[in-house]
Amino acid sequence: MTMAGTTREGRVRRIMAVVAVLQGVSTLVGFVELLLVPQWFAPQLEGTFFAGRQQLAAVLLGVPVGGFQWAALWLQARGSRWSVLAHAAAGLVMTCWIGAECLVIDSFGWPHALWGGLGVTQLLLVCVLLGGAARPQPWARILLAGGRAPMIVPRIAAPAVGSRPSALCGPAVVYGQPRPRWPVNRGRSRTVCGI
Template sequence: MEPDTAPTPATPPRALRVALAVVAWFNLVSALIGMIGLTAFGGMGIPLEWIEGTVFDSYFWPGIILGVVVGGSQALALVATHLRYRLAWGLHAAAGLVMLSWIFIEIALMLVWSPLHGVYFATGLVQTVLAVLALGAWPRPFLGRAGV
């Protein structure tokens, strides 16, 4: 059997790895707090009118989805990073996209915007961009030309 000779991606710089971990932990903790608030505390004072016209009659299931999908994607990315799996950076990109999607869907369904939507949109965007950079998408040199 021939050894695996496929090139391995370079490990991203430490600052990039730390930044991704910080954003992912922030998003994970926020999703879990949101899940607890929505499920155990009846929506944390958010008016039920905000989900009128949706399939939900309470904030219980949105809270479960927030914790499992948004929080779960963040946890998966963090575990993969900790275990040094090659797919960790792709999982961070996916987790950032899940956060962005959650915010888009939440605003579209509730037709309400709050400053927290802006915060979590920003964290999802930052996580996605950092993950793409960790995947090696940053050209070196940045303004270099291909084939010259």
């Protein structure tokens, strides 16, 4: 699958690439700022392990955190099957970095929410790509139906001559789309639903 695909998988992969680019650029900017103008961050880092060691913070931000983002992009551009794992690792590393940063400097601001949220978004996109969101759960269907519980319609019908037993199988839950018919009993016996 190329990144230019129009399928759901292609769209998810493009979004993952955009998120990784945003995260990679932000870590690169932070890396350069910490190296070139460390005095900007001195007040925040005062009283922490990184006080006077802004270069160490820059290397930790730029190499491992940003490196995972760029590695994920590189693997995705090559079409590697490992790109999904790389995006999961990049999202996890970014989320952990932001959490640790908030604990070390003992503050939380909108940039932390943005970058931490993008890290979590990367993890969620990996779940979507791997099929974690392939089948909506019943509670999601209720939410999509405007908060109303779905109506249960029993399928009670008199068996007609030549009727398929699958027409008599249990209740059908109506969500706005017909329930798929599963091929059961294909004439092997006269029982309903293969029982």
